[in-house]
Amino acid sequence: MMIHSWGRYPICESKILNPDNDISVTDFAQNTTSDWIPRGLGRSYGDSALSGQVLTSKNLDYIIEFDPMTGILTSDAGVTLASLLKVFVPKGWFLPVTPGTQFVSLGGAVASDVHGKNHHGEGSFCDHVLSLKIATPTGMVTCSPTENEPLFRATCGGMGLTGFITQVTLKLNQIKSAYIQEVTHKANNLQEVMSLFEEHKDATYSVAWIDCMATGNELGRSLLMLGEHAQSGGLDAGQPGHLSLPFELPISPLNSFSTRLFNQLYYHRIRSSVQNKTVHYQPFFYPLDGIQNWNRMYGKKGFVQYQCVIPYAAGYQGMKALMDEISASKEASFLAVLKAMGPSNDNYLSFPMEGFTLALDFKYKPNVLALLDRLDDIVLDLGGRLYLTKDARMSEKMFKRGYPKWEEFMEVRESYGANKHIHSLQSKRLGLSS
Amino acid sequence: MRSIIIFGATSAIAEATARLFAQNGDRICLVARNTEKLTRLGKDLTARGAKEIISTSMDMNEVNQHAELIEKVSQQWGKIDIALIAHGTLPDQKACETSVELTLAELNTNAISTVALLTRLANQMESQGSGTLAVISSVAGDRGRQSNYVYGAAKGMVTRFLQGLRNRLAAKGIQVLDIKPGFVDTPMTESFTKGALWAQPEDIANCIVKGIEGKKSTIYTPWFWQWIMLIIKSIPEPIFKRLKL
Numbered sequence: 276m277m278i279h280s281w282g283r284y285p286i287c288e289s290k291i292l293n294p295d296n297d298i299s300v301t302d303f304a305q306n307t308t309s310d311w312i313p314r315g316l317g318r319s320y321g322d323s324a325l326s327g328q329v330l331t332s333k334n335l336d337y338i339i340e341f342d343p344m345t346g347i348l349t350s351d352a353g354v355t356l357a358s359l360l361k362v363f364v365p366k367g368w369f370l371p372v373t374p375g376t377q378f379v380s381l382g383g384a385v386a387s388d389v390h391g392k393n394h395h396g397e398g399s400f401c402d403h404v405l406s407l408k409i410a411t412p413t414g415m416v417t418c419s420p421t422e423n424e425p426l427f428r429a430t431c432g433g434m435g436l437t438g439f440i441t442q443v444t445l446k447l448n449q450i451k452s453a454y455i456q457e458v459t460h461k462a463n464n465l466q467e468v469m470s471l472f473e474e475h476k477d478a479t480y481s482v483a484w485i486d487c488m489a490t491g492n493e494l495g496r497s498l499l500m501l502g503e504h505a506q507s508g509g510l511d512a513g514q515p516g517h518l519s520l521p522f523e524l525p526i527s528p529l530n531s532f533s534t535r536l537f538n539q540l541y542y543h544r545i546r547s548s549v550q551n552k553t554v555h556y557q558p559f560f561y562p563l564d565g566i567q568n569w570n571r572m573y574g575k576k577g578f579v580q581y582q583c584v585i586p587y588a589a590g591y592q593g594m595k596a597l598m599d600e601i602s603a604s605k606e607a608s609f610l611a612v613l614k615a616m617g618p619s620n621d622n623y624l625s626f627p628m629e630g631f632t633l634a635l636d637f638k639y640k641p642n643v644l645a646l647l648d649r650l651d652d653i654v655l656d657l658g659g660r661l662y663l664t665k666d667a668r669m670s671e672k673m674f675k676r677g678y679p680k681w682e683e684f685m686e687v688r689e690s691y692g693a694n695k696h697i698h699s700l701q702s703k704r705l706g707l708s709s
Numbered sequence: 710m711r712s713i714i715i716f717g718a719t720s721a722i723a724e725a726t727a728r729l730f731a732q733n734g735d736r737i738c739l740v741a742r743n744t745e746k747l748t749r750l751g752k753d754l755t756a757r758g759a760k761e762i763i764s765t766s767m768d769m770n771e772v773n774q775h776a777e778l779i780e781k782v783s784q785q786w787g788k789i790d791i792a793l794i795a796h797g798t799l800p801d802q803k804a805c806e807t808s809v810e811l812t813l814a815e816l817n818t819n820a821i822s823t824v825a826l827l828t829r830l831a832n833q834m835e836s837q838g839s840g841t842l843a844v845i846s847s848v849a850g851d852r853g854r855q856s857n858y859v860y861g862a863a864k865g866m867v868t869r870f871l872q873g874l875r876n877r878l879a880a881k882g883i884q885v886l887d888i889k890p891g892f893v894d895t896p897m898t899e900s901f902t903k904g905a906l907w908a909q910p911e912d913i914a915n916c917i918v919k920g921i922e923g924k925k926s927t928i929y930t931p932w933f934w935q936w937i938m939l940i941i942k943s944i945p946e947p948i949f950k951r952l953k954l
Binding site for chain 1 (some may be wrong): 728732745746749750752753756757758896899902
């Protein structure tokens with residue numbers, strides 16, 4: 276059948292297989308003779324989880340063990356972060372790192388080495404993973420930072436290209452409350468928000484919503500949101516909202532006018548320069564999870580996400596160059612998020628690096644692709660790179676220059692026979708499937 | 710903490726419901742054929758908070774084994790608060806049309822074994838003076854259709870049996886809940902193309918838990934099936950028999 280991921284672009288004809296035990300996964304990995312890629316909940320945005328055959332983790336969603344003394348959890352890779360939170364928040368545990376949606380599988384979180392609002396302090400998801408079991412074309416292999424390390428480094432952030440992750444062991448963090456103390460700072464421009472990040476680098480969570488349509492003196496005006504786990508308020512797991520977009524809209528309501536209006540209202544919703552409040556973790560971490568299928572808002576052609584990171588050294592001038600290009604293009608990015616990131620890890624294809632990351636999404640159209648190509652040139656010049664999980668269109672050159680460890684990654688792929696049939700549309704585009 | 714027994718525990722809807730029971734800290738007896746799956750599910754439910762798990766491998770068609778199991782569990786835990794019957798298969802209608810053996814086997818699995826279980830469980834709960842019998846039938850039992858009338862007939866029998874049982878046990882304070890799911894995305898329906906009417910097992914599980922807590926008699930899950938089936942049931946037979954359903 277035809278499948279797509281969260282951006283609804285591109286679309287690919289694919290055979291979907293839903294194995295329900297490790298043995299059939301390993302059998303498949305060892306014996307299939309045509310292209311395949313593992314797939315979790317299809318929440319990557321572009322073509323990372325698209326191939327002629329996709330092997331999903333949907334029926335591999337059993338928790339295996341949890342030790343309430345240490346917080347160490349071992350689970351099948353198909354379990355979703357949402358279901359883990361539902362089980363473990365009431366027991367006083369939280370994910371050490373969470374992306375902006377809870378509707379991802381554990382295996383997907385590892386394959387993307389996802390990051391969250393605490394990257395500057397806690398690193399990315401895989402920095403908290405103790406070990407993995409992977410069904411590779413040479414059989415089932417256990418790996419960790421100390422055992423079969425190259426496979427671990429290649430699999431964390433490796434977009435499923437080393438094999439099918441069947442099992443993940445990670446350590447959860449203890450919490451006293453399901454609530455977050457949120458402080459919002461208003462920043463009049465890019466310079467201000469960047470210094471606010473610096474000033475608040477000890478905050479546990481930080482992220483800025485940024486108005487990409489503002490220009491001139493207001494270029495980069497933003498709201499910086501900081502968060503700390505509250506000490507009281509109860510441990511209820513809460514619920515994501517129940518709104519849903521049941522079908523794609525024939526004409527997308529998102530255009531430069533509505534985006535400008537939204538940004539204006541959103542920015543001015545905060546009256547004072549600093550606002551304090553206590554919020555449940557659901558709206559704090561997952562504001563969009565309350566609207567199921569919000570991706571349909573972008574209409575039939577779907578949308579592309581663009582997330583880049585530029586090194587600290589490129590700083591203000593670098594980010595300003597990007598923002599200037601975006602606001603000059605008049606292409607509206609409905610959601611734009613800026614975050615200061617901490618140091619990178621040793622995983623071969625993990626995205627984060629010390630610096631600033633900017634995430635944007637655009638309705639799909641040819642003009643947008645041209646803009647993104649121009650942004651690519653700026654990012655490359657600054658020594659930055661793009662997030663594979665959100666990518667649907669970057670060039671092989673852009674990828675290889677941004678990810679200098681791609682050759683080590685390829686060596687691991689070869690040594691486990693993963694270069695024979697494990698291919699996604701993305702891996703072919705990026706020169707990882709020759 | 711409630712004492713719960715689940716038959717057909719490794720079916721997708723039963724698993725999702727068991728997870729909600731586990732999170733509530735209940736103790737659960739799991740009954741299904743596949744021991745490997747039972748072990749995995751048992752561990753999962755323990756990690757999610759189940760107070761105690763008993764796993765028993767059994768083919769529900771072995772009706773002479775039911776009594777001993779029910780006896781064992783009710784003795785060990787003192788009583789059974791909730792029995793959820795979820796085992797079943799989706800017959801190949803075309804194959805049944807040319808095989809009496811297959812048709813009877815499907816009726817056995819989807820109706821007769823359930824009736825056998827219910828008869829014993831009803832007596833157990835009657836002697837306790839409390840309890841909930843929750844049974845997954847199907848919207849397919851509401852009207853026979855050419856595309857799956859063997860399944861429909863089996864589920865219809867279960868529904869009718871539950872109706873009588875409810876009438877008998879209502880005065881004793883025992884809940885008899887008939888759960889009628891519509892299309893659910895499970896391994897049983899793997900080969901179907903899924904459209905807008907399809908629900909996830911987790912959605913059905915939430916409805917089941919609410920139905921039990923709300924002391925309901927019959928629930929359609931998701932809710933809109935009540936209206937779909939109302940329309941389907943109200944089409945006059947002279948017209949209905951000509952439809953390709």
